[in-house]
Amino acid sequence: MFEVFGIPSQALFGQLLIGLINGSFYALLSLGLAVIFGMLNIINFAHGAQYMLGAFAAFFLLQYAGLNYWFALVVAPIVVGAVGVVIERLFLQWLYKLDHLYGLLLTFGLALVIEGTFRNFFGSSGLPYSVPDALRGGQNLGFMFLPNYRAWVIAFSLVVCLGTWFLIERTRLGAYLRAATENPTLVRAFGINVPRMITLTYGFGVGLAALAGVMAAPIYNVSPQMGADLIIVVFAVVVIGGMGSIMGAIVTGFGLGVIEGLTKVFFPEASNTVIFVIMAIVLLVRPAGLFGRRV
Amino acid sequence: MATAAPGIMATGGAARAGMERSEIVAFVLMLAVLIVAPNVVYPLFVMQVLCFAIFACAFNLLIGYVGLLSFGHALYFGWASYVSAHLAKVGAIGIPYWAGGWHWFVIPLPPMPPEIAILGGTLTAAVLGLIAGALAIRRQGIYFAMITLALAQMMYFFAIQAPFTHGEDGIQGVPRGVMFGLFDLRDETTMYAVVLAIFVACFLLIYRIIHSPFGEVIKAIRENETRAISLGYKTDRYKLMTFVLSAALTGVAGSTKAIVFQLASLTDVHWAMSGEVVLMTLIGGLGTIFGPVVGAFVIIAMQNYLSGFDQWVTVIQGAIFVACVMLFRRGVIGEFAHILRIKL
Numbered sequence: 001m002f003e004v005f006g007i008p009s010q011a012l013f014g015q016l017l018i019g020l021i022n023g024s025f026y027a028l029l030s031l032g033l034a035v036i037f038g039m040l041n042i043i044n045f046a047h048g049a050q051y052m053l054g055a056f057a058a059f060f061l062l063q064y065a066g067l068n069y070w071f072a073l074v075v076a077p078i079v080v081g082a083v084g085v086v087i088e089r090l091f092l093q094w095l096y097k098l099d100h101l102y103g104l105l106l107t108f109g110l111a112l113v114i115e116g117t118f119r120n121f122f123g124s125s126g127l128p129y130s131v132p133d134a135l136r137g138g139q140n141l142g143f144m145f146l147p148n149y150r151a152w153v154i155a156f157s158l159v160v161c162l163g164t165w166f167l168i169e170r171t172r173l174g175a176y177l178r179a180a181t182e183n184p185t186l187v188r189a190f191g192i193n194v195p196r197m198i199t200l201t202y203g204f205g206v207g208l209a210a211l212a213g214v215m216a217a218p219i220y221n222v223s224p225q226m227g228a229d230l231i232i233v234v235f236a237v238v239v240i241g242g243m244g245s246i247m248g249a250i251v252t253g254f255g256l257g258v259i260e261g262l263t264k265v266f267f268p269e270a271s272n273t274v275i276f277v278i279m280a281i282v283l284l285v286r287p288a289g290l291f292g293r294r295v
Numbered sequence: 296m297a298t299a300a301p302g303i304m305a306t307g308g309a310a311r312a313g314m315e316r317s318e319i320v321a322f323v324l325m326l327a328v329l330i331v332a333p334n335v336v337y338p339l340f341v342m343q344v345l346c347f348a349i350f351a352c353a354f355n356l357l358i359g360y361v362g363l364l365s366f367g368h369a370l371y372f373g374w375a376s377y378v379s380a381h382l383a384k385v386g387a388i389g390i391p392y393w394a395g396g397w398h399w400f401v402i403p404l405p406p407m408p409p410e411i412a413i414l415g416g417t418l419t420a421a422v423l424g425l426i427a428g429a430l431a432i433r434r435q436g437i438y439f440a441m442i443t444l445a446l447a448q449m450m451y452f453f454a455i456q457a458p459f460t461h462g463e464d465g466i467q468g469v470p471r472g473v474m475f476g477l478f479d480l481r482d483e484t485t486m487y488a489v490v491l492a493i494f495v496a497c498f499l500l501i502y503r504i505i506h507s508p509f510g511e512v513i514k515a516i517r518e519n520e521t522r523a524i525s526l527g528y529k530t531d532r533y534k535l536m537t538f539v540l541s542a543a544l545t546g547v548a549g550s551t552k553a554i555v556f557q558l559a560s561l562t563d564v565h566w567a568m569s570g571e572v573v574l575m576t577l578i579g580g581l582g583t584i585f586g587p588v589v590g591a592f593v594i595i596a597m598q599n600y601l602s603g604f605d606q607w608v609t610v611i612q613g614a615i616f617v618a619c620v621m622l623f624r625r626g627v628i629g630e631f632a633h634i635l636r637i638k639l
Contacts, residue, residue: 109616116609
């Protein structure tokens with residue numbers, strides 16, 4: 001045991017770890033929001049609800065189908081992503097020509113419907129979801145105890161984030177996507193099916209949220225409102241980072257998670273609000289966001 | 296300030312001078328209904344509708360006439376409600392300061408009469424609106440909505456932590472008191488008359504704002520901000536002023552609600568409340584004068600009469616949101632006015 005600034009190292013690194021975990025979820029969720037916004041010009045207010053759906057999908061798979069965490073990690077994002085595709089086909093596709101605000105209002109309504117329905121059936125208290133066997137236990141690093149599952153969450157979300165970045169910034173598919181974001185009409189003229197690409201992009205973004213939900217299930221309980229408050233923080237993260245850059249969303253997500261964790265150590269009263277305060281400061285200094293382009 | 300001749304933007308000069316006939320008829324009708332209503336349904340229910348109608352009208356000023364969607368209006372509603380309840384019940388103001396630890400500098404004031412409490416709540420909302428508005432108008436469109444939501448969430452956490460709000464319990468048992476030393480608000484009829492008067496005053500004020508030269512400018516900003524800038528208007532100032540006006544009027548609604556229901560709680564400042572006022576305005580009709588009033592009535596009535604369905608109310612509200620956005624974006628009053636080709 002040693003101390004840093006009068007704080008026991010155990011507490012400091014413990015909170016740092018929690019900060020990194022939270023940061024993983026901020027990064028995954030803001031990444032999904034950024035991808036969806038880039039293509040659809042819609043802020044997906046249902047993102048929190050879809051994250052919750054991911055966690056519940058994992059819970060159901062284990063409870064009723066006996067499929068474990070590893071299956072859930074693959075199946076849940078696909079299922080919830082498919083729900084996203086349906087939502088896009090049923091509702092969102094009719095709103096692209098209107099003011100962007102209608103997309104926000106629609107997805108807000110959907111979030112109320114989804115979260116309200118789950119609250120009716122599963123109450124407000126959380127349902128437990130146990131850590132997969134392979135990731136039980138932890139490592140004693142000397143200065144702190146690192147649970148295996150938490151290390152996995154941080155590592156895996158980093159891989160997913162960087163994979164998404166690679167997919168969008170470095171592959172041919174990603175190039176189509178970026179081109180369609182810039183000028184959909186021109187890209188259509190080249191014979192690429194832009195509407196289908198938009199649908200799949202929404203499904204992909206929703207799938208990312210669901211993936212985050214599955215990963216969150218063993219850490220936080222599976223509960224109907226697990227996404228409702230989180231999504232507001234993620235909005236602040238998005239405002240701070242600016243939605244122009246994928247890498248920006250990842251860096252801001254992790255960074256803010258760490259800052260939030262550190263605040264819990266040094267100034268616990270402010271830990272709930274620190275991200276919002278940072279948002280206010282960023283708005284004063286760099287209105288377009290840290291990585292954003294002026295809009 | 297922009298010095299371009301006011302009224303340049305006004306269309307059809309003479310028609311603007313007074314209320315349109317359809318508006319006068321609707322206004323008289325509304326007033327008649329509101330005077331008769333407490334004899335037919337619970338006065339407390341109508342007062343709730345009126346408070347939320349002020350709230351929705353104030354919100355509509357922003358989204359309907361400047362085109363700015365604030366997703367954090369619960370901030371002004373809730374904090375005005377807290378301040379008003381606190382002033383009416385306790386009065387004493389504590390200011391925290393740092394001297395090697397947090398201390399409270401307490402100004403020992405007695406509990407205030409309701410008019411001061413409402414004024415205090417309104418001023419609080421206006422100041423908060425000035426700060427939040429100045430930050431939020433630095434970004435546009437969808438970001439504006441996210442920023443207002445995030446700032447409101449921040450103040451929600453402050454409301455949980457601040458000692459004077461009493462956290463989960465809220466401020467209960469707020470005395471209604473005697474207004475101007477004349478009107479005893481403990482009497483239900485007097486209370487109703489006062490709330491009705493406040494509502495009518497706010498309603499007419501908003502109507503006046505919308506039809507003033509100032510109102511013409513903000514509508515121009517809604518239609519085409521770049522053009523308004525090129526005409527020499529400092530659009531940010533107009534947006535901020537409207538934001539502050541909207542926040543202050545929301546403050547009136549929140550403060551009055553605290554006095555009427557003798558309660559200020561976390562519900563008032565939660566993001567769900569911000570969503571509710573959006574829904575009220577949307578269902579009534581964005582950018583219509585009477586829409587928000589109808590919307591407030593529909594939602595409050597739904598909450599009261601469907602309260603047996605408990606959580607399903609949220610689901611139904613969500614479904615109405617979806618239905619409004621997909622099927623009738625003009626809202627009830629908007630569709631009505633469109634079919635009859637009148638202004639409402």
